[in-house]
Amino acid sequence: MPIKWDDSYSVGIEEIDNQHKKIIKIINQVLEIIEEESLDDNLKTIIKELIDYSNYHFKFEEDYFEKFNYEDKDSHLEKHGEFRAQLMKISQEFKDDKMEAAYQIIDFLENWLIDHINGTDKRYIECFQENGL
Ligand SMILES: [Fe+2]
Numbered sequence: 735m736p737i738k739w740d741d742s743y744s745v746g747i748e749e750i751d752n753q754h755k756k757i758i759k760i761i762n763q764v765l766e767i768i769e770e771e772s773l774d775d776n777l778k779t780i781i782k783e784l785i786d787y788s789n790y791h792f793k794f795e796e797d798y799f800e801k802f803n804y805e806d807k808d809s810h811l812e813k814h815g816e817f818r819a820q821l822m823k824i825s826q827e828f829k830d831d832k833m834e835a836a837y838q839i840i841d842f843l844e845n846w847l848i849d850h851i852n853g854t855d856k857r858y859i860e861c862f863q864e865n866g867l
Pocket of ligand 1: 795810814850854855
């Protein structure tokens with residue numbers, strides 16, 4: 735099932751909401767390709783996009799943690815590490831052509847992302863807004 739953006743996921747900072755929306759969109763594209771079982775170069779491209787864009791997004795948040803001296807920085811970094819590790823795993827599974835394993839990982843990633851936004855990301859709102867974002 736594709737993920738649908740819901741306004742309740744908003745962290746109140748437009749740029750970051752847009753980045754979250756884009757990650758959701760890429761995850762949905764991966765899901766679509768898996769469901770159609772159209773294993774071709776498209777998939778490789780989109781997985782690479784998922785990895786690159788997620789890294790860009792995490793770094794974007796992490797730079798602000800640093801800049802604003804965010805108190806929950808360490809635990810938040812750890813959580814991003816989890817996601818990054820799963821991304822590496824999914825790219826490996828696809829290389830080995832293990833569709834089922836890859837499907838499970840992407841399923842995990844979509845749930846992880848929404849939980850992460852609603853749980854972990856929302857904790858930085860106050861700090862980010864106090865600092866003018
Ligand atoms: Fe985050």
